[in-house]
Amino acid sequence: MATSSPAVEIEIDDRVVRVSNPDRVYFPARGETKLDLVEYYLAVSDGIVRALFERPCMLHRFPEGVSGEKVHQKRVPRGAPPWLETVRLHFPRYDRYADELCVTEPAAVVWAVQMSTVEFHPWNSRRADTESPDEWRIDLDPGPECDYARVRRVAHVVHEVLDDLGATGWPKTSGGSGLHVYVRIPPAHGFADVRRAALAFAREVERRAPEDVTTAWWRKDRDPHSLFVDYNQNARDHTIAAAYSVRGNPEGTVSTPVRWDEIDDAEPGDFTIATVPARFAEIGDLHAGIDDTVFDLAPLLAWAERDEREGDGPAVGSR
Structure with a gap:
């Protein structure tokens, strides 16, 4: 016994x-x-x-x-x-x-x-006002046949668009096969507007990398080799694993903050409960300054209005 x-x-x-x-x-x-x-x-x-x-x-x-x-x-x-x-x-x-x-x-x-x-x-909001997110999440979600080289290419396009907007993105591995990028925003909008802004951003990334990226809502409409920029992670009560969260797989991988210049070399499987503590002790929390870099969503909401005028309305599945 x-x-x-x-x-x-x-x-x-x-x-x-x-x-x-x-x-x-x-x-x-x-x-x-x-x-x-x-x-x-x-x-x-x-x-x-x-x-x-x-x-x-x-x-x-x-x-x-x-x-x-x-x-x-x-x-x-x-x-x-x-x-x-x-x-x-x-x-x-x-x-x-x-x-x-x-x-x-x-x-x-x-x-x-x-x-x-x-x-x-x-959640991407805090308890002082749970209906007003202060975090915009960019989820790079690879399709079943999308290799990690494509994830890396799209991450650089994301970085480029963020730079053009004047926004600071804070990347991390997902702990799986994708990447997440977080952007601090003022808690001045509801979930619907944050999601609209996220969709407008995703569509811009798709325009710049049409061979790699899709924003198609339905899985059946996506090329399995493509990468979906999952704007719906900004909908109310949708959540993704936090920075430093362990993932529920046999290897104990960790969703780990990385620098932009690490993305081409970092392998997601290298970040585990066995390896991340030493990395953390050496370099600290790479997201430590995230609260000091707040981005106003106004430019993205203007993009959303432009897209909607041109016939690209809110995606299916919006709340």
């Missing part, structure tokens, strides 16, 4: 978080455990807290490790420690409410890992 390993207590600042089953293998490719995952998140605590700070957060939980069932959890369960911060959200489609985790300190991240969380998926 299998026995579970004794729980351990982790001291983080003035908090103590009890971690049960610390030796449970979460990532079978290299045998990393639940405790290894805790130690990873502690090693990058400044970065993951910055990425999640004050944002409603969906938790992707794997109670038996990443080879087992995946649970998408919005609600913080009863019995959570009293110091844990939350934010109440309304989901109009179901007319329901949920109190979601709102990370403000490293102990909250470790508590979530104790609850078997591997991936952290925050």
Whole structure:
């Protein structure tokens, strides 16, 4: 009969978080455990807290490790420690409410890992005004037959368009086969306008790289070799893995901030819970300055109005 390993207590600042089953293998490719995952998140605590700070957060939980069932959890369960911060959200489609985790300190991240969380998926708005995003997300989503060389080419086009706009983009690997770029924006627009701006940007990238990029909404209309610039990640309550979030795969890859000049050489599979802590210790959080580079969406909303006048209306699936 299998026995579970004794729980351990982790001291983080003035908090103590009890971690049960610390030796449970979460990532079978290299045998990393639940405790290894805790130690990873502690090693990058400044970065993951910055990425999640004050944002409603969906938790992707794997109670038996990443080879087992995946649970998408919005609600913080009863019995959570009293110091844990939350934010109440309304989901109009179901007319329901949920109190979601709102990370403000490293102990909250470790508590979530104790609850078997591997991936952290925050909103692009903060709890002070959850209906007004302060983050525009550019998701480079490769098709099933799109190679990573194409992802890199499109990333450079994205950088070029951002430069033309005077916007600062903060790239990171997705932890999978794509790339994400974040841009800080003032919380002055609702989700619909941020999505319109994101679509206008995606269409401009498509114009500059028509052989590589698609903005076609339906998968059946996309060339499987192309890359979809997924503007819909800016719709309300759509989320993607945060910077420094581990992904739920056997290798324990990490969605990792990179410099623009690293994109041609960086291999997504090189960033794992085993390798990212040393990188973080050496170079720190490459997204540390993100809050200091706020871009006004007015030029993109003007592009959206132009596109709509010319017959390119809001894409199917808009909210």
